[in-house]
Amino acid sequence: MADKVLDAKGLNCPLPILKAKKAILEVPKDGTLEVLSTDPGSVADFQAFCRTTGNTMMETGEDNGVFRFVIKHTG
Secondary structure (H helix, E strand, O other): OOOEEEEEOOOOOOHHHHHHHHHHOOOOOOOEEEEEEOOOOHHHHHHHHHHHHOOEEEEEEEEOOEEEEEEEOOO
């Protein structure tokens, strides 16, 4: 279970990333942030987010149009 869950469903780029940037700061180091998004562009966006921030993508998935990302706060 993630330390924090961010529900970004219904938001389009760049809002899910902007909200995740803020939310990850509220997660303890080595903790996890789970992000839920309905924006198909968020798949590439969150991969780039992890690459540029140094955080680790632990899990990704999609279920009925909802994309799920679990990001470890390592950056």
